[in-house]
Amino acid sequence: MTGIPLFKLPVLCINEILTNMDTISLVSLSLISRRSKRLVRTTKTSLAGFNIEIKNDVTQVQFVTSEKEEVGNWFFKIEEKESSGGQVMEMRYALPVCSFRCPFFSFKDDVIHSYHSANDIQQSVKLGVEYLRDLFKKPVIKVYLFPNVFKASKRPFHVGFNECNNLFIEGEKEIKNEDLKSILETLQVKTRLILNIPVNSSFECNTNLLEFKRLTCSYKVISSRWITREVLMSLKCTHMQFHHTLLEADDVMSFFERWYHSDDTEFTILLVKTDESFAGMNFDRFHPTQWNPEQRGPKFLYSPDFAFECTRGMDIMRRDGLLCTVDIRIKAFIFAVWHNRFPDVSGVS
Secondary structure: OOOOOHHHOOHHHHHHHHHOOOHHHHHHHHOOOHHHHHHHHOOOOOEEEEEEEEOOOEEEEEEEEOOOOEEEEEEEEEOOOOOOOOOOEEEEOOOOOOOOOOHHHOOOOOEEEEEEOOOOHHHHHHHHHHHHHHHHOOOEEEEEEOHHHOOOOOOOOOOOOOEEEEEEEEOOOOEOHHHHHHHHHHOEEEEEEEEEOOEOOOOOOOHHHOOOOEEEEOOOOOOOOOOOHHHHHHOOOOEEEEEEEOOOHHHHHHHHHHHHOOOOOOOOEEEEEEOOOOOOOOOHHHOOEOOOOOOOOOEEEEEOOEEEEOOOOEEEEOOOOOEEEEEEOOOEEEEEEOOOOOOOOOOOO
C-alpha cells in the first residue's frame, strides 16, 4: 500500500485528514518535525483534557473527550530498556480482532508506552505532560494520587503541571503532614478535592491558598480530623462533606450564623457526620418552618447523580429571600441552600 504524501497536499486536505485522526496518531505525528507539530497544534479535536493517575512505578495519562470518553493513554513506566526489548517508546493502536481471534490484533485501546529508569521517570513525566498540554492546549481535568505507594525518595509526587480541576488523594496509611501541605499549597486545585486517605488531626496548611469549591473528606477513612472550627470558617468552598469529624454543635452553628447574616450567594451545602451528637441545637430565633411542597421540592440535588431527602428538615428564609434547610439527625448535620428550589431529581439516587 502506497503512503499518502501528507505534507504535499493542500492545506484544506491536510486539515481534513488531521481532524479525522485519533489522538495517539496526532501525538505520533507531532513528534516527526516542527512543522508537523505546528499542524497538530492547529487541528480541532474532541479532546477536552487529561486525567492523570500517579503511582510509584507508573504514571498513566488518559486522553478524555468532551463526552468524557477515554480515547487513549500514555503510560510512563519504570522499566529498563533491556526488559522492554530496547524500546524507549512504543505506540499501539486499537484494531478489530481478526476472524481467527489473533491476539496480536486485539489491543483494547490506543496507547503509548514509554520506558524510563527509576531515576529519570519523574523528569520524563514532567516533560511528557508539559508536551501534551502545550500541543493540545487542554487542561488537566483529574489527578489521582496514591502517596502510600511512593518511596521516600519520590518527592514531589506531581510534576509537569501546577494546576488541575479535580484532585483525588487515596491511600490506607496516614499521609505525612509535610507531604499533604506541599501538595495543597503548590498544586492549584480549581474545582474539587477528595481526601480518601487518613489525615493527622495536627495537619495545618495555608487555607488562603486553597481555591477549590468542593471538599470531601471521605467516610471510608478518618480524613476530617484536621477540619477544626478555624479551618471551617476559613474555607471558601461551596460544597463541603466531612465524615468522622471533631466538629461540635457550636462550630457548625457559628458557620450557619455567619452565612445567615451575610450576603453570600454561592455557598450551597455543608454535610457533617460525627461520632458524637448534634442534639440540642436551637434555631428558634431564625423562625424555622416545616417543609412546604409549594415552596420547594422534597429532595436537594447534591450532584448530578445524588440527592438528599429533606422533608424532615426545618426551612429558614434569609432576609434576601434565599431559602435554606437545616436537618439535624442523630450523628449528622445537613445545611443546604436552595439556589434552585425545584431541581429535577428524576433518575437520581
